Amino acid sequence: MKILISGGGIAGLTLAHWLHHWGHIAVVAERAPHGRLGGYGIDFFGTGYDVAAHMGITDRLAAHQLPTDSVCYVDGAGRVTARLERQLLEKVIRGPYLALMHTTLEEALAEAVRDKVEIRYGQHIAAIEQRPSGVGITFAEGRQESFDLLIGADGVHSATRELAFGPEERFARHLGYTMACYPLHDTYGLGPRRVHYSEPGRQTILYPTGMPGELIALFLYRTADHTIPPCAERRAALRHTFTGMGWLTPQLLDAAPEDGLFMDSLTQITMPSWHTGRIALTGDACAAMTLTSAQGASMAMDGGYLLVQALHQHADHQAAFHTYETQLRPAVQQRQQRARTFARSLVPATRTGLATQSAVTRLVLRNAFSGLLRRGYGDATSILTRT
Template structure:
C-alpha cells in the first residue's frame, strides 16, 4: 500500500517509520526545504516516550536533555514566588520524562526514516481528488500522482485539512493568545532554570537551549487576531506588545533575530478525523496547545496507532475508524484539561496576575501532585508491552 504523508514533522515522520516497519510504502512531502531549524523546548513523557522507546531512539533523546532543573515563576522584582522542582515533577509524572528541544526529537525521527522512506522536501499539496480506488494529488510544482491513501500530518494550519475538510475556522478554538519563540545569546550567566514572568496581557519565558551560551526566549501575549502576524511585521508586533515590560524583557526584544517563529494558540477540534481515503494526524486534527505539554506525545501515539490499524486486515475504512475510536477521546480529554489552564495562562488584569501568582504558589506543592497529574492526564495511551 502506497501512502502519501503531507508533513514531515513529529506525526508525519513517526507515521512513516511505523508504516515502513509494518510493510507499507510511505512517501513524505515536507513544505520546508530541509529539516526545520531553530525551535522551542518540549516536555516529553507518557505515550511519546513509549513510542520513542519502541523506535529505539530514546537513548539518543536521553543524551540531549535541556539543562533545566526547575521552573520558576517570578514576581515584578524577578524573585521566584513559586517553583516546580524536579521532585514535584517526578511525583506528577510517576514515570520517565525529559525536557528536549523539539528539533532534537525531529532530527532523531528523521534519522530513523531517512534511509528507508522517500522524503520530498520543499513540496506541498495544491489539490486532492478522491476516487473509489485512489487519492489523486497535485503538488505545488504541478506534478500529479496517485496514492492508495493520504494522511495529513501538516500541523495546526494543515493544508490537507483545508483541501479535504474545509477552512480552519470551522475547527479552530482560538484561545486569544499568540506566542513567539527564538534563540538568544546568554548574556546573563543563566542557570539551569526555566523562568516565567507575567504582566497583564503578556508573559516572557526564558530557558537554556542546551547549546553552550544559548537561551530560548518565549513571548506570549493576548490578542483576538486569529492569524499570526506576517513575518515582516513580527518584530514590530512584539515591540508594541512588550513595550515597557519589566524584568529582562527589553534585552530579550533587542536579541530578536530577523525571522522567528510566531503563531496563534489554538486547539483543533474535529468530529471526524477521516474522510474517504484521507485521514489526519497530530496537530492537524487534535492540536491541544503547548499548555497540555503533550502535543508531541499524542502526535507520536496517534501515528503509531494509525500504522497499527492500517496493518490489520479489513481495509482502510475500518482502520481509520479504529484509529479515531482509540485516539480521539484521549485527545479530547486532554484538550478539555488544557483549556482550563490555557484560558488563565496570560491574565489580562493586575488582579488576574496577582491571583495567578498566588495560585501557582499554592499548587506547586507535593500535596497537589495528584491533582496536577489527573488534570493533565499524563498516562501513556499505549497498551503495555505491546508493539
Template sequence: MKVLISGAGIAGLTLAYWLRRHGHEPVVVERAPHGRLGGYGVDFFGTGYDVAARMDILDRLTPYRLPVDTVAFVDASGRPGARMTEALLDRIIKGPHLPLMHTTLEGALLDAVGDDVEIRFGESIAAVRDTGTAVEIDFTGGGTQRFDLLVGADGIHSRTRELVFGPEPGFAHYLGCRLASYPVADRYDWGRVRAHYTEPGRQVVVYPTGEPGELVALFLFRSSHSGNVPRAERPELLRSRFGGMGWLTPSLLADAPDGESIFMDTMTQIVMPSWHRGRVALVGDACGCMTMVSAQGVSMAMAGAYLLAEALESERDHERAFARYQERMHGEVTRRQRNALRFTRTLVPASRAGLVAQNLVSRVIMRETFAPVLRSQFGAGSILPART
C-alpha cells in the same frame, strides 16, 4: 500500500517509520526546504516517550536533555516566588521525563526513518481527488501521482485538511493568546532554570537550550487577532506588545533576530467530529491540536501516528482502520483539549487582580501534596497497551 504523508514533522515522521516497519511504502512531502524544525522546547513523557522507546531512539535523545532542574515564577527583579522542582515534577509525571528541543526530536526521527522512506522537501499538495480506489495528488512542484491513501500530518494550518474537509475557520478554536519564540545569547550566566515572568496580558519565559551560551525567549500575550502575522512584521509586534515590561524583557527584545527567524503562531485548538474521509485521514495537530499549554502535543502526535499505523496493519481495510484509530484517540485528545482550555484561561491573566490570584494559587499548588491534581491536568501516563 503506497501512502502519501503530507508533513515531515513529529506526526508525519513517526507515521512514516511505523508504516515502513509494517511493510507499507510511505512517501513524505514537506513544503519547507529542510523540514519544520522549530526552535523551542517540548515536554517529552508519557505516550511519546513510550513510542520513542519502541522506536529505539531514546539513546539518540537522552544526551540532549534540556538542562533544566527548576521552573521558577519570578517577579520584576528576578526573585523567584513559586517553584516547581525536579522532585515535584517526578511526582507529577510518575514516569520518565525528557525535556527536549523540538529540533532534537525531529532530528532523531529523521535518523530513524533514514533512507528507508522517500522524503521530498520543498514540495506540497496542490489538489486531491479521491477516486474511490485511489487518491490522485497534484503537486505544487508539478506532476500527478496516485496513492492508495493520503494522510495529512501537516500541522495546525493543514493544507490537506483544507482541501478535503474544508477551510480552517470551520475547525479552529482560537483561545485568545498568541506566542512567539527565538534563541538569544546567554548574557546572564543563566543556570539550570526555566523562569516565567508575568504581567497582565503578557508573559515572558526563558530557559537554556543545552547549546553552550544559548537561551530560548518565549513570549505569550493576549490578542484578539487570530490571523497570521507576516514575518517582516513580527519584531515590531513584539516590541509594541512587550514594550515597558519589566525583568529581562528589554534585553530580550533588543536581541530579537529578524522576522524570518521568529516563530510565531496563535494558541488555537483544532476540533473535528471526524478525522477521516474516504481514503484520506488526518493525524497530530492537523485534526486534534491541543496547544502547547497541554504539554501533550508531541506525545499525542506520536501516539496518533503509532495507532494509525497499527490500525492499518491490523484491519487492512482502510475505512475500518481509520475508524479504529479515531475511536482510540479521539477521547484522549478531547480530554487534553479541555484541560488545556481551562489552563489557558489563567495562564496569562488579563488584570492585576487575576495576576495576584495566579501568584497565590501557584505558591499553594506547587507542593507535593497537590501532585495528583497537577497529574490529572497534564495526563502524563501512556495510553498505549503494554507490549507483550
C-alpha cells in the same frame, strides 16, 4: 500499500517509521526545503515516550534533553517567588520525563527513517483527486502521482485538511493567546532554569536550549485577534505588544531577529471526523491541543502509531481509519478540554488575578500537592496496545 504523508514533523515521521515497519511504502512530502528549523521546548512523557521507546530512540533523546533542573517564577527584579523542582515534576508525572527541544525529537525521528523512507523536502500538495482505487495528487511544481492513501500530518494549519475537508475556520478553536519565540545568545547567567515573568495579560519565558551559550525567549500574550502578521512585521508587532514590560523583557526584545521569529496563535482543531474516503489526518492537523496541554508531541506520536496499527489489523482502509479514530479521539478530547480549562488562567488579565495566581503557585509547588499538580499535566498513562 503506497502511502503519501503530507508533513515531515513529529506526526508524519512517526507514521512513516511504522508504515515502513509493517511493509508499506511511505513517501513524505515536507514543505520546508531542508527539514524544519528552529522550534521551542516541549515536555515529553506519557504515551509518546512509550512510542519512542518502542522505536528505540529514547537513549538519543535523553542525551540531548534540556539542561533545566527547575522552573522558576520571578518578579520584576528577578527575585524568585516560586519554584518547581524537577524532582517534584517527575513525581507529578509518575513516569519517564524528558525536557526537549521540539527539533530534537524531529531530528531523532528523521534519523530513525533515514534510508528507509523517501522524504521529499521542498514539496507540497496543490490538488487532490479521490478515485475508487487511490488518490491522485498534483504537487505544487505540477508533478502528478497516484497513491493508495493520503495522510495529512501537516500541522494545525494543514493544507491537506483544507483541500480535503474545508477551510481552517470550520475547525479552529482559538484559546485567546498568541505566542512568539526565537533563540538568542545567553548573556543573562540564568543557569539551568526555566524562568517565567508575568504582568497582566503578558508573560515572558527564558530557558536554555542545550546548545552552549544559547537560550530560547518565549513570549505569550492574551489577544482576541488571532491574525498573525507577516514574517517581516513580527518583530515590530512583538515589541509593540511588550513595550513597557519589566524584568529582562526589553533586552530580550532588543535581541529579537529581523526574520526567523516564530509566531502563532494558540489554536485547537476539533473536527467531526478525521477521515474521508482514502484520506485521513493525524497529529495537529486534526487534534491540535496547543502548548497548554503539555502533551501535543506525545499525542502526535501516539496518533501515528495507532493509525498504522489499525491499517495493519484491517484489510479495508475505512475500517482502519474508523478504528484509529475510535481509539484516539477520547484521549484527545480529554486533553483538549483540560488544556482549555488551564488556558483560562494561564496568564491572568488583571493584577488581582496575577496576585492570586502567584499566591496559589507558592502554595502548591510542593510534594503535598503533587496530586493536584497532576491534573494540570494530565493523564500520562499509555493508551497503546502493541502488536
